[in-house]
Amino acid sequence: MMSCPSTWPEPIVRVQLLSEAGYPVIPNRYVKPISERPSFDTKSNNLNIPIIDLFGLINGDRASQKVIMDQISLACREWGFFQVVNHGIDPELVDGAREVWRKFFHQPMDVKQKYANSPKTYEGYGSRLGLQKGAILDWSDYYFLHYLPSNLKDHNKWPSQPSYIRDITEDYSKEIVRLGKVLLKVFSTNLGLQENYLQDAFGGDDIGACLRVNFYPKCPQPDLTLGLSSHSDPGGMTFLLPDEDVSGLQVRKAGEWITVKPARHAIVVNIGDQIQVLTNATYKSVEHRVIVNPDKERVSLAYFFNPKSDLLIKPATELVTLTTPALYQPMTFDEYRLFIRTKGPQGKSQVESLKSPR
Ligand code: OGA
Numbered sequence: 001m002m003s004c005p006s007t008w009p010e011p012i013v014r015v016q017l018l019s020e021a022g023y024p025v026i027p028n029r030y031v032k033p034i035s036e037r038p039s040f041d042t043k044s045n046n047l048n049i050p051i052i053d054l055f056g057l058i059n060g061d062r063a064s065q066k067v068i069m070d071q072i073s074l075a076c077r078e079w080g081f082f083q084v085v086n087h088g089i090d091p092e093l094v095d096g097a098r099e100v101w102r103k104f105f106h107q108p109m110d111v112k113q114k115y116a117n118s119p120k121t122y123e124g125y126g127s128r129l130g131l132q133k134g135a136i137l138d139w140s141d142y143y144f145l146h147y148l149p150s151n152l153k154d155h156n157k158w159p160s161q162p163s164y165i166r167d168i169t170e171d172y173s174k175e176i177v178r179l180g181k182v183l184l185k186v187f188s189t190n191l192g193l194q195e196n197y198l199q200d201a202f203g204g205d206d207i208g209a210c211l212r213v214n215f216y217p218k219c220p221q222p223d224l225t226l227g228l229s230s231h232s233d234p235g236g237m238t239f240l241l242p243d244e245d246v247s248g249l250q251v252r253k254a255g256e257w258i259t260v261k262p263a264r265h266a267i268v269v270n271i272g273d274q275i276q277v278l279t280n281a282t283y284k285s286v287e288h289r290v291i292v293n294p295d296k297e298r299v300s301l302a303y304f305f306n307p308k309s310d311l312l313i314k315p316a317t318e319l320v321t322l323t324t325p326a327l328y329q330p331m332t333f334d335e336y337r338l339f340i341r342t343k344g345p346q347g348k349s350q351v352e353s354l355k356s357p358r
């Protein structure tokens, strides 16, 4: 198995500490080139990603299920991003998960430093993505942990404080995995594949599920930097629980950056690179980024649903035809994610570079 080195190329600086120090300017390390800086124009402000009510998918008759499946199909093809409401996850659990992680980041630094991560597995408390010395960094800290496959789950690598953080994270993870399995079935059926196609391609019960909790501290110069640079998610699909009090996630649609306006207790779903490969680009992963705010911090929980890391991922034969030949060469997710882990977020350059030579 390929892996990353066990140390970072430079000493780690916690963005939260920079923010709390209250300097009026941000260090140069966080200043993005002009072309990457966010624009705060209001042109696309009234647009939002589709909102899909899942109530009828879980509780309705066949006709209402079909209507919702069609909405999901359209959202996958046209946007690669949508938010679901009435998803069956208890609203108290949704709020509880977000708020316990907010509390985690508000603990004293020595409590968090016990879990400082390394680039080898990325598990724990981190402040950068990528290993390039001198790279321009993003204005965020994060916590990364594994839930599935169960042999990768290690509670000792999850925080123990606040006291109920492990229990809530367990409960929330279980619910996200349940929702994820439902949506993989919907996607497979919508694509004309066997209902279990995508879950089987992801490794059946050995599917991967890992959580990245993002903490975006207040930023004195939000127009110069980003909380998370433009990227597509390398895995299969992502379930993002956004902060409801402060927006920040932007999705690229026809060259414009659209700011996601989260509905109450909604979960944002997006297609990752592995589903783009498996569906031979019928569904595409979409570039997204996070902007930061001068007055408010932001917390989000990104749950990544990934293929088992040593399986070869390639376009489904049912979706490869004479007129739509296979666009991608087979690769394991282990090999694939090494790119983002060493180079950091780089738009969609990786999945694009995977195209078969013709
Ligand atoms: C991610 C991500 C968006 C957000 O963690 O991959 O895109 O709103 N997060 O935090």
Ligand code: NI
Residues within 6 Å of the ligand: 231, 232, 233, 238, 288, 302
């Ligand atoms: Ni992302």
